[in-house]
Amino acid sequence: MPKVILKVKNLNVEFDGEEVIKNLTFEVKEGEVLMILGPNAAGKTTLLRTLLGLLPYRGEIHWSKKDISYLPPQELFQRKDLPPLSIEEFFKFKGVSKEKILKTLKSVGLNSSLLKRRFGTLSTGQFQRMIIAWALVDDPSVLLFDEPTSGIDVGGQETIYSLLHKFWEERNLTILLVTHDLNVVWEHANNVLCLNKKKLCYGMPREVITPKSLEKLYGTGIKFYKHKHR
Amino acid sequence: MQFILALIMGAFIGGAAGYLGSLMLSKRMVLVAGPLGHLTLPGIALALIYDFDVSLGAFPFVILGIILIWLFEIKTKLPMEALTAIVFASGVAITFLFLPEEKTVSALIGDISQISLTTTTMTVVLSLMIFFVTKRIFSKMVLVSISEDLAKVEGINVKKYNFIYLACIALTVALGARIVGGLMTAALVAIPACTSRNLSKNLFQYSYGGMIVGSLACILGIIGFKFTGIPAGPLIIIASTLFFLVSLIFKR
Numbered sequence: 222m223p224k225v226i227l228k229v230k231n232l233n234v235e236f237d238g239e240e241v242i243k244n245l246t247f248e249v250k251e252g253e254v255l256m257i258l259g260p261n262a263a264g265k266t267t268l269l270r271t272l273l274g275l276l277p278y279r280g281e282i283h284w285s286k287k288d289i290s291y292l293p294p295q296e297l298f299q300r301k302d303l304p305p306l307s308i309e310e311f312f313k314f315k316g317v318s319k320e321k322i323l324k325t326l327k328s329v330g331l332n333s334s335l336l337k338r339r340f341g342t343l344s345t346g347q348f349q350r351m352i353i354a355w356a357l358v359d360d361p362s363v364l365l366f367d368e369p370t371s372g373i374d375v376g377g378q379e380t381i382y383s384l385l386h387k388f389w390e391e392r393n394l395t396i397l398l399v400t401h402d403l404n405v406v407w408e409h410a411n412n413v414l415c416l417n418k419k420k421l422c423y424g425m426p427r428e429v430i431t432p433k434s435l436e437k438l439y440g441t442g443i444k445f446y447k448h449k450h451r
Numbered sequence: 452m453q454f455i456l457a458l459i460m461g462a463f464i465g466g467a468a469g470y471l472g473s474l475m476l477s478k479r480m481v482l483v484a485g486p487l488g489h490l491t492l493p494g495i496a497l498a499l500i501y502d503f504d505v506s507l508g509a510f511p512f513v514i515l516g517i518i519l520i521w522l523f524e525i526k527t528k529l530p531m532e533a534l535t536a537i538v539f540a541s542g543v544a545i546t547f548l549f550l551p552e553e554k555t556v557s558a559l560i561g562d563i564s565q566i567s568l569t570t571t572t573m574t575v576v577l578s579l580m581i582f583f584v585t586k587r588i589f590s591k592m593v594l595v596s597i598s599e600d601l602a603k604v605e606g607i608n609v610k611k612y613n614f615i616y617l618a619c620i621a622l623t624v625a626l627g628a629r630i631v632g633g634l635m636t637a638a639l640v641a642i643p644a645c646t647s648r649n650l651s652k653n654l655f656q657y658s659y660g661g662m663i664v665g666s667l668a669c670i671l672g673i674i675g676f677k678f679t680g681i682p683a684g685p686l687i688i689i690a691s692t693l694f695f696l697v698s699l700i701f702k703r
Contacts, residue, residue: 273604291604299597304477306593307653314594314605339652340597 223250225285226363226395227272232280234264234271241267243419245280249412251362254389254396256410256426258403260439263417265399266294269365272397286395290361292352294368294399300341300348308343308351309336315359325358326351329384346377353381357388366398378402382409406430454677456571457563461669461687463578464626465639469665471585471623472640473647473658474592474616481641484624486539488636490516491628492546492558499554504570505562509633510625516542517621546633561632561684563673574626581619581626582662588612588619589658630669631684642691643668649698664694 227249234242242264249255257265271278273291312322323333329350335343343351349369356364369385370378386409389396400406406413406426413429415422415438422429422438475481491509498508516538523534550558595602595609603609627636647660672687679686 270600273600275600275603289604291601293598293600297598297600302479303596304473304593305648305651305653305657310590310654311597314590337652 223252225249226251226253227285227397228281228283229272230281230283232268232271232278232282234267234276234278236267241418242271242278242416245416245420247414247420247423249395249397251395252389252393253411254398254409255412255414256406257397257399257414257416258401258406258438259416259421265416266367268416269367269397269399273365284363286362288359288361289363289365290356290359291365292356292367292369295345295349295371295373298348298352300343303341306340307336308338308340311340312336312355312358315355317358322354322358325354328357328388329354330380345373346380349373349377349381350384353384357392360392361394362392363395364397366396368399368401370402378405385409403430403435453564453566454673456566456568457673457676457683458670460566460571460574461563461630461673461683462666463575464623464630465643465669465687466662466666467578467581467585468623468627468636468639469643469647469668470582470658470662471619472642472644472665473661474585474589475620475640476644476648476661477593478596480620481644482637483535484620484627484640485637486535487513487516487620487624488628488633489539490542490633491625491636492543492550492633494625495558495628495633496546496550496554499557500549500551504573505629506570506574506625509628510621512542513621513624517617543633556682557632559632559634560682561628561630561635563630563676563683574629577622577626581623584615585619586658588615590654592616593654630673631687635684635688638688638691639665642688642695646691646695646698649695649702652703664691668694 225248229248230246232242232245233240257268259265267276270276272282326333326335331347331350331354335351370381373381382405385396388394410426412424413422413426414420415434417438422434472481475484490512494508494512495505498505519538520531520534523529524531546558591602591607591612594605595607595612599609623640624636627639631639643665644661646664647657651657651660668691669687671690672683675681675686675690676683
């Protein structure tokens with residue numbers, strides 16, 4: 222029986238008196254991929270930020286692991302108007318060996334010449350692979366990703382999720398991932414949490430994602446194609 | 452002897468200001484040194500009248516100015532830049548209520564003609580302190596600029612680092628006011644950083660480049676003063692601007 226990595230009980234988060242997350246309870250087990258699905262302004266990013274201790278909350282959050290890596294949504298990264306920071310210097314924040322950095326870059330399909338490039342000069346696809354390598358380079362056991370493929374074309378998205386899937390299998394990672402994409406949920410999630418301020422569904426995708434639950438989540442009918450292989 | 456002391460002091464203050472300036476430029480904060488420099492003027496005036504150390508007079512007034520801006524912001528919610536304008540303009544106005552006319556030039560554009568060994572030693576120690584503290588917080592502050600959330604998750608105490616950063620700025624402005632006066636301290640941090648940015652490929656070259664260019668500009672300005680008798684403050688800034696113009700040719 223895998224052990225519980227994260228326990229959340231009766232979580233409430235408020236911004237300026239407005240409730241953003243209401244009475245949320247769920248747990249995540251070791252090696253699980255939990256996808257957080259929901260419309261815009263549903264509190265998904267707020268949930269990840271709260272779980273990381275970045276926002277005040279009421280209720281209980283209990284982590285049994287400390288080595289957590291977080292990647293904010295791509296649009297929240299400042300990539301322009303920075304000093305001339307090289308990628309090698311960006312990796313130095315993590316305090317790991319150059320050998321480790323090169324190995325991790327290689328595993329996401331990037332080569333060593335990237336280390337000399339400036340932070341702001343990478344293409345969106347290169348940046349996303351690089352930032353995934355950055356998140357993985359110090360061997361975390363838990364990853365929190367907020368829409369890791371926003372702003373990336375369909376081919377690029379597939380590559381990123383395949384990479385994450387590969388790392389998940391190889392390293393027994395526990396992953397919490399915010400997404401808008403139902404296909405990604407079908408393809409890669411063990412569990413899904415449908416969130417629109419409160420928990421609207423929670424469980425294995427094939428059991429809890431139904432036309433009815435999606436209508437409740439998004440407030441409108443969603444075209445629905447159930448994948449066969451999960 | 453005076454000349455050697457002035458050179459040592461200028462090299463250290465210029466280096467520390469250039470190094471810190473490269474961090475301030477990356478946070479788009481170089482102009483802050485301008486109003487803060489103006490805020491030193493009442494302190495400089497008091498120091499000139501009662502004959503004590505100029506930086507010693509300047510420092511409490513920078514701190515007082517920062518506290519006033521911070522308090523006004525809490526009280527009014529007006530934009531910080533507007534409040535800064537109120538505080539620094541008042542500082543300048545108050546200075547001219549009591550600053551004797553013959554001391555005006557010294558206060559505004561600096562004076563390195565009367566420097567003691569003690570003052571030089573203190574300045575060197577404080578400049579080294581600014582350098583080492585800035586070196587310690589530099590990369591972390593850059594990570595905060597990239598993503599504050601990411602920095603916090605990596606264990607960086609953003610509030611603490613911001614406070615240390617502001618304290619370094621206040622100290623640099625107070626030290627810089629001695630050699631370039633209350634009027635031109637922004638140039639002491641801004642121009643070397645801009646020059647270095649034009650020439651550098653990575654953070655290491657950029658930050659140390661700022662330090663070297665800042666230091667060289669001060670040395671050249673002080674040598675210029677020795678030979679021409681023109682106050683060192685303006686000469687330092689002109690030397691710094693020349694370095695910047697040259698850097699445009701080699702811009703990467």
